[in-house]
Amino acid sequence: MGRYGTEHAVTGRWRWPLRIAALTYLGFLVVIPVGSVFYRAFQHGFGAAWTAISSPDAVHALWLTFLVVLIAVPLDTVFGVGVALILSRHRFPGAWLLDAFVDLPLAVSPVVVGIALVLVYGKSGWWGNWLAARGIHVIFSLPGIVMASATVALPYVVREVLPVLQEIGTDQEQAATTLGASPFTTFRRITLPSIRRSLAYGVTLTTARVIGEFGAVAVVSGLVAGKTQTLTLFIQDGVENLNLVAAYAGAVVLALVALAVLAVVGADRREPTTERRKPRWRSPSDPSPSDSEVPLLSTT
Amino acid sequence: MSPPPVAEAQRLSISTATLAGAGASPRRRRRSVGRVVGPGLAVTYLSLLVVLPLAALVGKAFSGGWGSFWSAVSAPEAVAALKLTLLSSLAVAAFNGVAGLVIAWVLVRDEFRGKALINAVIDLPFALPTIVAGLTLLTLYGPNSPFHLNVGNAKWGILFALAFVTLPFSVRSVQPVLAELDRETEEAAASLGASSGRVLWRIILPGLAPAMLAGAGLAFARAVGEYGSVVLISGNVPFKTEVASSWIFSLSQSDELGAAAAVSVVLVLVALLVLLGIGLLRRRFDIPESV
Numbered sequence: 001m002g003r004y005g006t007e008h009a010v011t012g013r014w015r016w017p018l019r020i021a022a023l024t025y026l027g028f029l030v031v032i033p034v035g036s037v038f039y040r041a042f043q044h045g046f047g048a049a050w051t052a053i054s055s056p057d058a059v060h061a062l063w064l065t066f067l068v069v070l071i072a073v074p075l076d077t078v079f080g081v082g083v084a085l086i087l088s089r090h091r092f093p094g095a096w097l098l099d100a101f102v103d104l105p106l107a108v109s110p111v112v113v114g115i116a117l118v119l120v121y122g123k124s125g126w127w128g129n130w131l132a133a134r135g136i137h138v139i140f141s142l143p144g145i146v147m148a149s150a151t152v153a154l155p156y157v158v159r160e161v162l163p164v165l166q167e168i169g170t171d172q173e174q175a176a177t178t179l180g181a182s183p184f185t186t187f188r189r190i191t192l193p194s195i196r197r198s199l200a201y202g203v204t205l206t207t208a209r210v211i212g213e214f215g216a217v218a219v220v221s222g223l224v225a226g227k228t229q230t231l232t233l234f235i236q237d238g239v240e241n242l243n244l245v246a247a248y249a250g251a252v253v254l255a256l257v258a259l260a261v262l263a264v265v266g267a268d269r270r271e272p273t274t275e276r277r278k279p280r281w282r283s284p285s286d287p288s289p290s291d292s293e294v295p296l297l298s299t300t
Numbered sequence: 301m302s303p304p305p306v307a308e309a310q311r312l313s314i315s316t317a318t319l320a321g322a323g324a325s326p327r328r329r330r331r332s333v334g335r336v337v338g339p340g341l342a343v344t345y346l347s348l349l350v351v352l353p354l355a356a357l358v359g360k361a362f363s364g365g366w367g368s369f370w371s372a373v374s375a376p377e378a379v380a381a382l383k384l385t386l387l388s389s390l391a392v393a394a395f396n397g398v399a400g401l402v403i404a405w406v407l408v409r410d411e412f413r414g415k416a417l418i419n420a421v422i423d424l425p426f427a428l429p430t431i432v433a434g435l436t437l438l439t440l441y442g443p444n445s446p447f448h449l450n451v452g453n454a455k456w457g458i459l460f461a462l463a464f465v466t467l468p469f470s471v472r473s474v475q476p477v478l479a480e481l482d483r484e485t486e487e488a489a490a491s492l493g494a495s496s497g498r499v500l501w502r503i504i505l506p507g508l509a510p511a512m513l514a515g516a517g518l519a520f521a522r523a524v525g526e527y528g529s530v531v532l533i534s535g536n537v538p539f540k541t542e543v544a545s546s547w548i549f550s551l552s553q554s555d556e557l558g559a560a561a562a563v564s565v566v567l568v569l570v571a572l573l574v575l576l577g578i579g580l581l582r583r584r585f586d587i588p589e590s591v
Contacts, residue, residue, distance in 0.1 A: 013496060014496065015410060018402055018405055018406055018410070019406050019410055019412065021402055022399075022402050022403040022405075022406040022407075023406075023418070025399050025402075025403065026403065026418065026421060026422075029460075029463060029464055029467065030421055030424055030425065030464065030467070031421060032440060033433075033436035033437050033439065033440045033441075033464070034424065034428065034436050036436060036439045036440050037432065037435060037436045037439060040439055075345070079342055079345050079346070082338055082339075082341070082342045083342050083346075085338075086338065086339050086342060098342075098343075098346070101346055101350050101351060102346065102350075104350055104354070105350065107521060107525075107568070107571040107572060107575050108525060108567070108568055108571060109524070109525025109526070109527060109544075109545045109548070109564070109567050109571075110525070110527055110528070110545075111525075111527050111545045111548050111549050111552075111564075112357070112525065112545075112548065112564040112567055112568060113353070114552075115357065115548065115552050115557065115560050115561060115564055116353030116354055116356060116357040116561075116564070117349075117353050118552065118557065119353065119356035119357055119359075119360050119557060119561065120352050120353050120356045122557075124557065125356065126352070126356055147348075147349060150349060151349040151350060151353075154346075154349060154350065208427055211429065212428070212429025212430065212431075212432070213429070214429060214430050214431040214527070214528035215430070215527035215528050215545065215549070218549065219549065219552055232429055232431045232432075232528070235431050235432065235435060236431055236531070236532070239435060239438070239532055247435060248435070248439075251431075251432045251435050251436070254428070254429045254431075254432045255428060255432055258424065258427035258428040258429065258432070259424075259427070261427045262420055262423055262424060262427050265423075265427075
């Protein structure tokens with residue numbers, strides 16, 4: 001075994017059985033099922049799949065999902081960066097509570113998230129009458145779907161950005177402030193460039209989760225085809241009403257999105273990314289910076 | 301002796317902070333306004349989406365006192381659903397714990413063409429929407445299965461779906477710890493005549509046990525709340541294949557929100573307890589947060 005030089009006792013004899021076991025399990029659990037959806041979608045030809053995905057209900061479902069992404073993802077992104085900044089730059093009592101509440105949607109069943117929202121904004125909920133009296137309908141309409149999606153996808157930006165902010169520290173931001181930069185300029189010129197990559201991951205994961213959310217949206221949407229049906233609900237509807245071609249066509253769209261997400265996030269996420277975490281400005285006690293790093297400070 | 305770098309850095313950052321404070325007095329008002337508005341907006345957003353709904357959930361669950369909470373939770377259909385959910389989650393967490401170890405082992409210690417692709421496939425269940433996961437498994441293992449393996453409307457279908465969605469947790473919690481494991485100890489033991497089974501049992505597994513346990517815990521917490529991937533393949537037959545999330549969903553559709561909230565509170569408590577346990581485990585054994 002080239003890489004480590006010596007033949008290893010455990011790996012040697014068990015190498016092939018382990019490899020076959022791992023690949024078989026992955027094959028039957030993940031690869032073949034996902035591949036079969038593509039097969040089933042195009043089984044009756046590309047035309048049938050296209051007809052199914054361009055029906056009015058399908059187009060509406062696609063449009064609604066797109067609209068929800070358009071609203072929920074920016075909200076979650078701004079919130080996520082804000083909370084990451086607060087948690088990494090300030091010490092205050094109750095910080096752990098904020099941290100815990102942000103992570104809560106990851107631990108809770110999506111159905112429970114949906115029901116909890118109904119209990120506040122629904123007809124018989126805490127604020128239901130007050131909202132209805134003002135003609136605002138949250139549950140069984142777009143705002144409810146946006147809120148449910150935004151809630152389940154809430155933690156991703158914070159979880160991606162916070163560790164990077166903690167690691168880069170505040171030296172550069174303080175230097176910029178000392179030199180007279182406004183908080184906004186400091187954020188735009190110093191903080192944002194250093195969290196750019198983790199922020200991109202966070203936004204990608206948030207988008208994927210919003211597009212793919214099912215349970216929470218199923219509870220709050222009321223499941224009205226052509227009105228409050230997102231793409232995931234459209235797929236379920238297709239299965240239940242035996243319109244399988246439509247279900248598979250919708251599933252292929254979502255599977256392609258998932259593969260795109262994997263291509264963006266999966267490829268280099270697990271690699272150690274030292275270069276993005278290295279501060280671009282060093283304190284004088286550090287080893288002398290290379291020439292290429294000096295101009296950034298002098299031009300500020 | 302020069303001061304340790306950390307102390308030096310702290311001293312420096314304090315001095316720059318003082319400088320910033322003294323030098324930027326006209327901006328101070330703007331910054332202090334920002335200091336209130338930013339956190340205020342964040343807390344409002346979090347309250348609207350998470351805190352208030354959670355409070356409403358607990359409030360609704362206990363709106364009729366302990367009695368109504370208890371009767372909703374101990375209703376035969378609720379008990380059956382909770383029992384099925386907890387048992388199948390436990391079974392899947394345990395099975396995937398072992399399968400995750402085998403897969404992580406192959407990914408870390410083995411070398412073959414296409415390994416990077418296999419590594420990427422592990423994350424697919426994370427990225428794939430749960431309803432699509434449910435549909436894929438239904439296609440393959442449902443009534444029209446090409447393998448004639450009809451597990452639809454059966455408990456096996458639930459196990460399949462849960463195994464699919466929890467696979468990344470089981471693999472990714474073990475993988476980095478396995479990669480860091482000191483191979484010299486294993487080689488020393490092997491050269492002293494330990495059999496490979498003994499090396500695995502006495503040297504490798506003790507080092508991996510905390511990470512495996514944390515991964516199994518995460519998988520369990522995820523499985524307990526799973527809905528989208530299970531709903532299509534299980535068929536939701538009451539008392540047989542109805543998991544807790546499905547039961548909560550059908551309660552909400554028949555407008556029994558009090559009972560739905562009560563069962564939800566049980567699910568939330570289970571998940572929180574497991575996550576708390578994982579947090580303690582991580583701190584105790586210094587396991588990286590890799591998932």
